[in-house]
Amino acid sequence: xxxxxxxxxxxxxxxxxxxxxxxxxxxxxxxxxxxxxxxxxxxxxxxxxxxxxxxxxxxxxxxxxxxxxxxxxxxxxxxxxxxxxxxxxxxxxxxxxxxxxxxxxxxxxxxxxxxxxxxxxxxxxxxxxxxxxxxxxxxxxxxxxxxxxxxxxxxxxxxxxxxxxxxxxxxxxxxxxxxxxxxxxxxxxxxxxxxxxxxxxxxxxxxxxxxxxxx
Numbered sequence: 001x002x003x004x005x006x007x008x009x010x011x012x013x014x015x016x017x018x019x020x021x022x023x024x025x026x027x028x029x030x031x032x033x034x035x036x037x038x039x040x041x042x043x044x045x046x047x048x049x050x051x052x053x054x055x056x057x058x059x060x061x062x063x064x065x066x067x068x069x070x071x072x073x074x075x076x077x078x079x080x081x082x083x084x085x086x087x088x089x090x091x092x093x094x095x096x097x098x099x100x101x102x103x104x105x106x107x108x109x110x111x112x113x114x115x116x117x118x119x120x121x122x123x124x125x126x127x128x129x130x131x132x133x134x135x136x137x138x139x140x141x142x143x144x145x146x147x148x149x150x151x152x153x154x155x156x157x158x159x160x161x162x163x164x165x166x167x168x169x170x171x172x173x174x175x176x177x178x179x180x181x182x183x184x185x186x187x188x189x190x191x192x193x194x195x196x197x198x199x200x201x202x203x204x205x206x207x208x209x210x211x212x213x214x215x
Contacts, residue, residue: 015193030112034105035172038165041101042094045167049159056146056167059139078116083144084168085109091151094158 085106093102137155154160 030108030115031172034108034112035169037101037105037108038169038172040097041098041105042162042165043092044096044162045133046160046162049162052157052159053163054150056143056150058167058170059136059143074116074120076136076140078113078120078138080171081109081113081116084171085113085142087144087147087164087168091148091156094161096158097161 088102088109089106093099147167151160151164
């Protein structure tokens with residue numbers, strides 16, 4: 001199989017697999033809109049805030065490797081969205097921010113969570129998450145609790161909120177790290193034998209292609 005033929009075959013199989021596995025769970029458009037709102041809601045310069053920067057220690061290790069199996073990635077994304085929604089809804093955002101866009105962000109997050117809940121309700125693991133999923137969710141809650149404590153310690157200053165906004169933006173960039181395990185899981189769970197056979201025959205090349213696309 002030539003390189004171009006292989007790439008075309010992979011593209012077609014990925015497309016077909018994504019249709020079979022999505023079950024209405026494709027959040028890419030909604031998350032992109034949320035990312036845009038986070039970018040647009042403030043035009044405040046970060047220069048005066050640089051002195052207040054800290055490392056919030058995103059639990060990257062808990063999001064990788066064998067921790068993510070089957071529906072775990074979707075459960076973790078739901079937890080992230082819930083924590084972001086709580087952070088922005090329970091604490092008053094700076095008056096200088098575009099309040100309409102802040103509200104649009106909250107509405108968008110709520111819609112994405114509802115969409116994920118409908119999707120996860122079709123899978124028993126939504127009721128009985130794996131140990132890896134539970135550990136990752138606990139790590140995420142600790143991460144967001146740290147941000148809440150930071151805001152409180154800074155008396156919800158404008159600079160503190162700006163740094164939180166930038167930190168939250170990183171999530172929307174990191175979300176693609178959860179997509180590769182989901183795609184691989186689609187290959188493994190599919191009932192269509194030709195997709196499974198294609199995956200096992202070319203799995204090394206597919207892994208390389210997926211991680212190249214992720215980066």
